[in-house]
Amino acid sequence: MRVSDYFVPVGDQxxxxxxxxxDGLADIGAKLSRALGRPxxxxxxxxxxxxxxxxxxLEMISAYLREIxxxxxxxxxxxxxxxxxxxxxxxxxxxxxxPVVGQVFCSALPVAYGRCRRPTGRILRKWCLMQPMRPRY
Incomplete structure (x- = not known):
């Protein structure tokens, strides 16, 4: 199934x-960037x-999540x-x-590729699976 996203505002266009x-992780990335002092x-x-x-x-994110x-x-x-x-x-x-459909898009970190520690993967999965539906685009 393909749903067009040609008309979505992205930045100033x-x-x-x-x-x-x-980028569904933009606000998380900005917060992590400030907290970790890294881009x-x-x-x-x-x-x-x-x-x-x-x-x-993933190691930096994992350490930060343990800290907070x-x-x-x-x-x-x-x-x-x-x-x-x-x-x-x-x-x-x-x-x-x-057919006419509804579809939800989000971003997530594919933690299995980075082999992050289990507690970090659990927290990241929780973000994606348990966040209330609050469209922010």
Whole structure:
């Protein structure tokens, strides 16, 4: 299923490009960057909506999460952004007009790739699975 995102505002323009994409972790990244004194690019890179964390980035994030504890991690996780499409026609199907759908987009760190410690993975999963639906795009 393909749902178009051509008309979503991204920064000061409409629509995504290879260099200008939605980033559901922008506010989390800004907070981590300030707290760790490192640019977000030292923690992860965004590619096609995926946050690809470096091993050292996951280690820094993990140490910080241990330092701030569960309530601090919950506050940090409250900064996760999501995007919601409602009433959007699917344009990739054999029938026209296509079905109308709703879809939710969010970003997450693929922690298995970085082999982060189990408590950090648990906290990051909690952010994605338990955040209330608050569209912020």
């Amino acid at each position: 409409i629509g995504q490009t290879a260099l200008r994409q939605l 977000v690019s030292d923690l992860w890179s965004m590619q096609n909506g995926y946050a690809l964390a470096s091993k050292s980035g 504890g569960e309530s601090g991690a919950d506050e940090l996780g409250s900064r996760l952004r999501i995007g919601v499409h409602r009433g959007v026609e699917v344009t990739d199907g054999p029938n026209s007009p296509g």
